[in-house]
Amino acid sequence: MSPEREGDGTVGQPVPFDVVARAAEADLPTGKDKTVLVRSMFDAIAPRYNLVNRMMTFGLDVRWRKQSAEALGLAKGSVVLDLACGTGDFLSILRSKGLRPFGMDLSWGMLAANRTGLPLSQADGSALPLSDSSVDGITCGYALRNFTELAAVFDEFGRVVRPGGRISLLEVAEPDHGLLLTGHRIWFRHVVPIIGGLVSDRAAYRYLPKSTAYLPPTDGLRSMLMASGFSSVNHHPLSGGLSQLITATRQGRP
Ligand SMILES: C[S@@+](CC[C@H](N)C(=O)[O-])C[C@H]1O[C@@H](n2cnc3c(N)ncnc32)[C@H](O)[C@@H]1O
Numbered sequence: 001m002s003p004e005r006e007g008d009g010t011v012g013q014p015v016p017f018d019v020v021a022r023a024a025e026a027d028l029p030t031g032k033d034k035t036v037l038v039r040s041m042f043d044a045i046a047p048r049y050n051l052v053n054r055m056m057t058f059g060l061d062v063r064w065r066k067q068s069a070e071a072l073g074l075a076k077g078s079v080v081l082d083l084a085c086g087t088g089d090f091l092s093i094l095r096s097k098g099l100r101p102f103g104m105d106l107s108w109g110m111l112a113a114n115r116t117g118l119p120l121s122q123a124d125g126s127a128l129p130l131s132d133s134s135v136d137g138i139t140c141g142y143a144l145r146n147f148t149e150l151a152a153v154f155d156e157f158g159r160v161v162r163p164g165g166r167i168s169l170l171e172v173a174e175p176d177h178g179l180l181l182t183g184h185r186i187w188f189r190h191v192v193p194i195i196g197g198l199v200s201d202r203a204a205y206r207y208l209p210k211s212t213a214y215l216p217p218t219d220g221l222r223s224m225l226m227a228s229g230f231s232s233v234n235h236h237p238l239s240g241g242l243s244q245l246i247t248a249t250r251q252g253r254p
Contacts, residue, residue: 028213034148035106035124041204042086043109048200049087050113055199056192057242062089064170064243065141069093071236071247072168078136081160083125083153084143088114094139101139104128126152133162141170144221145214151224158229163252167230168245172212175241184242221246 029037045052053061069090074080076098082090085103087110094101095118102119105111111120123129125140126149138157147153157167172188175181189209196205216224222233230248238245 028210031148037207038146038148039106041201041207042105042107045196045200045204046087046107046109046113049110050089052196052200052205053089055195060239060242064238064245065090065093067238068139068141068168068170068245069097069099071245072099072137072139072166074099074137074166079134080137080139081128081130081135083128083138083140084146085114085120086110086141086143088116088118090139090141091116091118099137126156128156128160130160132159133165135160135165136162137166137168139168139170142172144169144171145211150214150216151228154224154228154230157225158250161250162254163250164254165250166247167225167250168247171215171244171246173237173241173244174212175237180240180242218244 028034042049057064072078072080078099080094080099080101082094082101082103083105085091085105086107088103091101091103091114095116102121103111103114103116104121104123104125105114106122106124108122111122114120121129125143125147138161144150144153161167175184192208193202193206196202196208218235222235225233225246225248229251231251233246233248236245236247237243
């Protein structure tokens with residue numbers, strides 16, 4: 001659980017998203033304000049989250065999660081934490097590969113929409129309620145830019161993944177150049193907020209493209225993961241750079 005206390009909006013009763021969204025409109029919040037915004041936003045969009053994802057990516061997000069699960073390269077029966085598991089798309093894929101997954105997420109709304117039947121708990125990625133070296137691997141889909149303290153989350157990955165264990169992280173990305181970049185910018189910055197507004201929550205899907213500003217560049221992510229005890233950090237652009245996959249191995253003798 002987060003070290004924050006119930007009542008400040010980071011755990012316990014959610015703060016209405018429209019209140020928080022208006023406060024965040026002018027700028028990208030940081031610290032506790034960001035945690036409250038992110039949590040209330042995902043509570044608000046949880047019921048239609050999967051539908052909007054499929055529409056936004058033409059179903060490619062399913063393929064990207066499968067590639068990410070494959071890239072873990074862990075043996076069947078391995079215990080895998082899916083951090084920021086949301087509605088459970090990643091968990092189902094991990095289970096279908098013979099792994100033993102469980103999920104953690106900050107948002108009760110997302111956890112309530114999770115129908116996988118797998119073990120779930122509410123937790124903040126920067127303070128995981130897990131023992132040292134207790135999991136074989138971690139997956140994390142489209143959440144890095146949502147964490148308030150990314151370095152603290154990576155440190156937690158380094159603490160709870162056993163030596164020789166693996167992590168596989170997915171995030172949004174932008175193609176390098178050309179027509180794909182232009183098309184992606186128009187789609188992500190202008191069309192997605194309209195679709196999201198029609199099907200789900202306009203403020204949330206206006207915030208989504210803006211939130212990519214939180215994401216460190218590839219080299220920054222690599223350095224942070226190495227500082228948290230990972231080696232063999234690899235970066236793979238997916239579908240021409242529409243998404244990115246980062247894999248790494250926990251240092252130390254297995
Ligand atoms: C874009 S969704 C991704 C959900 C899922 N991983 C997927 O691939 O569809 C981001 C998720 O990160 C969760 N999240 C944000 N900040 C978090 C934190 N500090 N600790 C745990 N989960 C967090 C949100 O509640 C949300 O469910």
